[in-house]
Amino acid sequence: MIEIDGYGSGWLEARPDLKSFRDEVRGFIRSHLPEEIRRLVAAECMELPREYILRWHRILYQRGGWGCPNWPQEHGGPGWSFEQQFIFERELALADAPRLVSFGVTMLGPTLIEYASAEQKARFLPPILKGEMLWCQGFSEPNSGSDLASLKTRAEREGDHYIINGTKIWTTEAQIADWMFGLFRTDSSGKKQQGITFLLFDMKTPGITIRPIRTFDGGHEVNQVFFDNVKVPVAQRLGEEHKGWGYAKYLLSLERFGIAEVSRSLQTLGRLKSILHRRRADGSSLMSDHAFGSRLAAAEIKLRALEALERRLLFGPGGPESMGAEASILKVMGTELQQGLLELQVDAVALGAAPDLPAESQDAPNLPPEARYAARAFFNMRKTSIYGGSNEIQKNILTKAVLGLE
């Protein structure tokens, strides 16, 4: 049996240093990941409890700042190379560990390190590092979806404070976050990218209301957040006033490793294979269904190709930092493949995927375990080709930046 281990043919073989690093992190993750957390992640549970997120982060933190794998040692991170970060994230996925705490750890942290004042770094970096502060991101607005820079929620300067009024939407984990970072309109007179300011504030600040948005799969991950005269001290502004768009672009560019969703897709592929190998009542398995086997093989081949592309773009000449608009290729192809695998999983479970049950439900003795998550994961993950710049926007980016067409 040929297993795709997620590192392509030959890459790790040629790099014994990385191979032993892989063995080290793999060993630690698999021996320290609490089973109750692993089980929920393996069931594609979309809403991991806050306490689980933080507990796992703290386990990684105590190992040497592993909870913030992309942070330099100076700020408490492990100071890993890009290759090491890449391997670490893949190992998390392969072990059914939770993803990294994305808003605080992978995005805000490095942005603070790059742009924040010494005082701000001292105030915010340690609690993120230690897993004491969860963040959410306030970027999108109801009429600023694909066209993010058209955002309208105002922050008006009043002495030492900004007063925020307006609303943010699609705010992931707002309901469990301690703090928000976000973009606010401080000037409307110039180009829309100008006059945007980047602010940080406590979600318990008076005037903030959170309205849950239920997604059509039944889950609750995103919210609409309303601001009614919310006072934010000027000291909680990142960098300069009106210059927030630049910091946000930097922040968004940090999502390099996860963007192709290869790690999650490898997990899904593994689960799918185990479903297919399970014997049915009549002794046959779906693996012997020729059409299904071919579809699975085609998906596995695509995943293998995507993994090769991801490695070439990340670790080719210039490294991950030289990857510009090409990241959009990974986003488009990666989400389409991920969605295809999840759809295949629904097809494997077939009508058994119909009952709408919570992941932890004990109320379905006649149903196979994957009946609890196959459909929900498929439906929920339709978001990945919409959120974070829809795949249509990604194609616009490529058209302009790579093809050079207007």
Next chain:
Amino acid sequence: MIEIDGYGSGWLEARPDLKSFRDEVRGFIRSHLPEEIRRLVAAECMELPREYILRWHRILYQRGGWGCPNWPQEHGGPGWSFEQQFIFERELALADAPRLVSFGVTMLGPTLIEYASAEQKARFLPPILKGEMLWCQGFSEPNSGSDLASLKTRAEREGDHYIINGTKIWTTEAQIADWMFGLFRTDSSGKKQQGITFLLFDMKTPGITIRPIRTFDGGHEVNQVFFDNVKVPVAQRLGEEHKGWGYAKYLLSLERFGIAEVSRSLQTLGRLKSILHRRRADGSSLMSDHAFGSRLAAAEIKLRALEALERRLLFGPGGPESMGAEASILKVMGTELQQGLLELQVDAVALGAAPDLPAESQDAPNLPPEARYAARAFFNMRKTSIYGGSNEIQKNILTKAVLGLE
């Protein structure tokens, strides 16, 4: 064995009048089609000799004007209903008979009947009816492909004549046609659709030069035609000066029945099945290849659906004349399906399709008969999604006319 006879489930069963009509034309076509012509058509030969085209047309003409199935009895046609015309065209295809002579018979004839003077009708309709005059169509120009109305080839009035200068391109069968009808610029001052005049002229008129255009499959069906002070009498103008765009639109709207290519696709499906059923050296047939059988079944299912859609659009409330932009659906889906079937045929022949041989070649004793045409037909028929308004233009038409989006 379930055979799709090309009329969908139940339609003909419910109409005994049409069923006996079908039997009548089927009987005539199959007993009168010369075998040497049938063989070439069955081999997807792209360039039928002029004498074959005319010989077959005359056989149909002698049966009661069947060569012009869409003409009224008054002008020598059979005066058939739309359903009868539809069945007749399908029977031609199912019998591997040549297609109708499209430019003169199906397009120009009815346009003359609608718009020409009595004198013009008397001059042009009888030779078309009797198979004595082949036509070609001079519409496209090198810089007016999708945007037909932007044509520039000028016809300047000089006394009783127009003097044509310029060039037409993609002119199908110009090399075997006796006459051309075409659109020419007589006024450039207004909207581009205005100032276009519809002229008819002998291809032997001095000043006409034909340059063959070889298509990448190796065939020669289309040409570029150059005009150097070509004199055309005003009496050979259809309708009014500058009003040619309207006549052309009428003429182009006449391509209803062929547009979905269902008939040809039914032929291809039949040939494909016979290839698949042929036993290989080891006694197996490709029909037993599970993946191939599934692809064939999927294509057959789509063809069945397209056939149902074609019938609904042609014979639903209002009849074929009420079909407007919906014809574009048939064009897009029909050509995609046709191309898919031809591609499947190449896959069935596999590397045996590689030799580039003329259809009638005797020089390939080791090769199966379809090796002579499978690849060429596949490559050649890439044109059907480009010519006659590319599929992208068809989607623009639907977007505007049906969806109402600008």
Next chain:
Amino acid sequence: MRIELTEEQSLIKDSVARFVAERYPFDRRQKLVATPEGYSEEDWRSFAELGWLGLPLPETAGGLGMGPLEVGLVMESFGRGLVASPYLATVLLGAAVVAAAGSATQQSEMLPAVAEGRMKLTLAFAEDDRQDPAAIAASAELDGGGFLLTGVKAGVPYAAAADRILLVARTGGRPGDASGLSFFLVDRQQRGLEVRDYAAHDGSRVGTLRFDRMALGHDRLVGPKDGAFPILEAVLDRARAALCAEASGIANAVYEKTLSYFKTREQFGKLIGSFQALQHRLTDVYMKAELLQSVAVDAAEAAAASDPATRAAGVSAAKSLTGTLGREIGKEGVQLHGGIGMTWDYEAGHYLKRLTFIDLALGDSHWHLERFRRLSS
């Protein structure tokens, strides 16, 4: 369906369309599917009054004696409105078996009650999630004057709503055999029968049955012993054609909903419907939805065919293509809406969910492709 309709057909079509437009707005639908039953008893009484419950039932049993085309008209509008009810389970599965196989007594006892809305039924045949009827393993052993039934059933539509269940079990043969199957009539309250019923992602209800040496009298046999398979196939084929019509209605609703969103939503200072890449994708949705309308008619015509192979090939062709294109359309509907399409309170995601489970119900597109292939090669 944009075909020439008789006056009677137009009346049916209009009455269902009116019900959906006036009495079944999306927010009411969402409330109904969240109730314990998952549908409205009041609506069900209306269905009876409007004649829909007896539509395909024999006139001798209080029905209207209509065919798959008329059923398709009802289902198409139900699709447009995402109507959730035990209509398919009761009328097109349960009552269809009784009408096809039941004795005169069974018919007269049950069919008028169904038509009048007094009795609900369902059909429990599948055990495998792929819903292959030949794979049935549940056994019915002869035991004195009756039978002892043992087995499980899965994917039973509206099991908890049904007063009685038509259950298929093996009186002979082995799993995989077509022969040896028989229909049994079981009260939902039948001793020895365990029914679990789940809210499904698509707003419907789906149940599992479990029974171990459940004793049934000989009078509970419906139709010929060992001879259920051809009847089951015919009933399933007509129900599959009905699902094609429902999917066609949903597909057209996806198109219309997206089109109206395209005409109101702005991004980058322009209506999103003015972006050509999106226009072409919606045009693709439109073309596929148009095709599915024709496929639904083709399915209805095939379902009415007397020759079983003609019927099966035609229905499987339609169900396969409908499943595939329906899901493509459903996914595009969500994607072309962007964020709003992901929300619970908007139709797009619910269209996708129902289109997904229409494909998976009564054999998915691959299963039907394979069935068509067998029949046409």
Next chain:
Amino acid sequence: MRIELTEEQSLIKDSVARFVAERYPFDRRQKLVATPEGYSEEDWRSFAELGWLGLPLPETAGGLGMGPLEVGLVMESFGRGLVASPYLATVLLGAAVVAAAGSATQQSEMLPAVAEGRMKLTLAFAEDDRQDPAAIAASAELDGGGFLLTGVKAGVPYAAAADRILLVARTGGRPGDASGLSFFLVDRQQRGLEVRDYAAHDGSRVGTLRFDRMALGHDRLVGPKDGAFPILEAVLDRARAALCAEASGIANAVYEKTLSYFKTREQFGKLIGSFQALQHRLTDVYMKAELLQSVAVDAAEAAAASDPATRAAGVSAAKSLTGTLGREIGKEGVQLHGGIGMTWDYEAGHYLKRLTFIDLALGDSHWHLERFRRLSS
């Protein structure tokens, strides 16, 4: 291929790219493929001088001893220029068999001659148009001190150009068996051998062989009797990886050619590259072409693997995806050009033709999908 290259690799890459850019313009290519031989002997001598003919051959035999990655660099540029030549046939098939299985005498007699451009070879294994190596039926019966060979071979690349042909026949076993195959070395002029050679749609040459009790001496056996299959598989896998690289080069040429067309051609008073629906389609082509570059590298790495199952799974994965995406890209290239894309004198159609036959050569995408499935399940 946009990967980190060694200096040596860069030199190879640059030299092939320069040849294609300077000496192989499209109109010259079209003239060459229309000649009776279908390629240029002068070019062939240049290939020898530049070291490409010995690239993967052992250094002991006058070669450079390089691997699939370096071969891929040559093939990628050959793809970009649609270079037609017996390179694959001679170096990657014929000489590869000799290098892998030939005796020291056979190697020293032939490999330097190949590297120096003095000898051309080809490989005749397939009989079936699907090119399944296990399906070989041609027989080689022992007859005194030699063999009598009977059978047919099809799809033999550049058969007429080859001085000698490596021919696979059965010395044992039955069609379908992996064991029992042997390689034989046959002069093209060999008595009893009928060679027919055809110009192929893709600009290459493809031949058929026919032989009936053709007598060969025992010295014509290459490699172990009955043991050709694993060697054949390894040689074919490396040739398949080379085809992936060639396809990747063509795919990128399609993208670049179409992009430059988008930037010059106007319709409706605008550059066609300004239409968003077309932009997104070309962006899809670009993404697929990028993916194929990575797939070509993956194929080369897999082809170098020592474990046969790892090698076969990796190469089949790559060949399958390359075949599928290559054909999609080729078709889009023609379509996005419109009328001009249909003409003989423009590259687009010829890209499509070569991409089509790359898929069909040495097992098509479906055959390799199935091979991968068997190896990975």
